[in-house]
Amino acid sequence: xxxxxxxxxxxxxxxxxxxxxxxxxxxxxxxxxxxxxxxxxxxxxxxxxxxxxxxxxxxxxxxxxxxxxxxxxxxxxxxxxxxxxxxxxxxxxxxxxxxxxxxxxxxxxxxxxxxxxxxxxxxxxxxxxxxxxxxxxxxxxxxxxxxxxxxxxxxxxxxxxxxxxxxxxxxxxxxxxxxxxxxxxxxxxxxxxxxxxxxxxxxxxxxxxxxxxxxxxxxxxxxxxxxxxxxxxxxxxxxxxxxxxxxxxxxxxxxxxxxxxxxxxxxxxxxxxxxxxxxxxxxxxxxxxxxxxxxxxxxxxxxxxxxxxxxxxxxxxxxxxxxxxxxxxxxxxxxxxxxxxxxxxxxxxxxxxxxxxxxxxxxxxxxxxxxxx
Numbered sequence: 085x086x087x088x089x090x091x092x093x094x095x096x097x098x099x100x101x102x103x104x105x106x107x108x109x110x111x112x113x114x115x116x117x118x119x120x121x122x123x124x125x126x127x128x129x130x131x132x133x134x135x136x137x138x139x140x141x142x143x144x145x146x147x148x149x150x151x152x153x154x155x156x157x158x159x160x161x162x163x164x165x166x167x168x169x170x171x172x173x174x175x176x177x178x179x180x181x182x183x184x185x186x187x188x189x190x191x192x193x194x195x196x197x198x199x200x201x202x203x204x205x206x207x208x209x210x211x212x213x214x215x216x217x218x219x220x221x222x223x224x225x226x227x228x229x230x231x232x233x234x235x236x237x238x239x240x241x242x243x244x245x246x247x248x249x250x251x252x253x254x255x256x257x258x259x260x261x262x263x264x265x266x267x268x269x270x271x272x273x274x275x276x277x278x279x280x281x282x283x284x285x286x287x288x289x290x291x292x293x294x295x296x297x298x299x300x301x302x303x304x305x306x307x308x309x310x311x312x313x314x315x316x317x318x319x320x321x322x323x324x325x326x327x328x329x330x331x332x333x334x335x336x337x338x339x340x341x342x343x344x345x346x347x348x349x350x351x352x353x354x355x356x357x358x359x360x361x362x363x364x365x366x367x368x369x370x371x372x373x374x375x376x377x378x379x380x381x382x383x384x385x386x387x388x389x390x391x392x393x394x395x396x397x398x399x400x401x402x403x404x405x406x407x408x409x410x411x412x413x414x415x416x417x418x419x420x421x422x423x424x425x426x427x428x429x430x431x432x433x434x435x436x437x438x439x440x441x442x443x444x445x446x447x448x449x450x451x452x453x454x455x456x457x
Contacts, residue, residue, distance in 0.1 A: 089101050089169075091172040097130055118151060152181075170201050174204065201238050207294070266283060328400050330400075384439060425437065
């Protein structure tokens with residue numbers, strides 16, 4: 085079985101690529117980073133280190149790589165002959181790689197089955213990629229390819245910290261990971277991937293991750309920034325910040341338990357596992373990195389406003405939202421735009437234009453009250 089992975093960065097090598105190779109796939113990376121591609125081809129392997137006591141290391145290989153900008157013909161061939169294609173390029177880049185995938189799909193044998201899984205920090209990543217790929221195909225090509233190419237959606241979760249190694253290929257990752265894939269989206273047999281979880285309904289797992297990991301991470305960052313701490317670990321080690329984070333995650337947990345039938349004891353344990361991840365001393369994540377892009381994170385359906393709308397009278401989520409609304413880090417373009425909008429139109433304007441709330445919404449009024457307080 086041949087796997088082609090778009091994105092030879094830290095997440096691609098340290099998470100998705102590592103699992104695929106462990107599962108026995110012939111693994112090919114593709115990227116535009118010439119130095120990384122050349123090194124992968126020269127050495128044919130790389131090292132993954134766990135960011136945990138003992139710092140256990142694993143050598144991943146043999147692997148090969150294609151420079152997508154310099155060798156498009158090789159990339160087309162790799163797409164056409166792959167059994168599984170995965171991505172870890174960032175949501176905004178999916179539309180950029182779509183044309184290369186479309187070209188490869190047009191060149192594949194008519195009966196050759198390929199499944200394409202976008203492993204991005206977004207909801208419906210594979211469906212989004214499919215739409216972008218199909219924009220490069222005619223109606224007849226779309227109809228033919230739909231019979232043999234699947235786009236199963238997935239939810240991924242693993243912290244890969246900012247890092248600097250003398251070895252350009254070495255990557256450190258946290259021990260915890262979760263890769264959940266919607267098995268109903270596959271064409272043909274579901275592949276065997278060690279460490280991946282295959283489910284019939286992905287929605288509960290997407291929302292559990294978004295409203296626990298992403299919500300907790302963001303709250304620790306925004307409240308931590310307001311209190312002057314530098315890292316996420318410092319934030320969750322500060323009692324009053326930790327109280328906001330834990331309180332908010334129990335609020336989102338009440339919704340998740342009611343909506344999807346997660347057992348309370350298991351979900352409470354999941355919350356504590358997530359907080360322990362934030363406490364990991366081997367992952368030094370700056371609050372300003374985690375807090376970046378506040379306009380997106382304050383969106384109507386994102387990690388803060390999204391769960392808060394689903395909960396009756398949230399308390400801790402509102403404290404976190406208020407901190408996010410005050411985020412003014414001068415080196416963050418979205419933070420600057422947020423504060424400019426707040427000065428021009430007030431908090432009311434931000435709540436309506438950024439958060440998608442209306443004055444008659446209970447959440448709108450509760451945030452205004454907390455802001456005034």
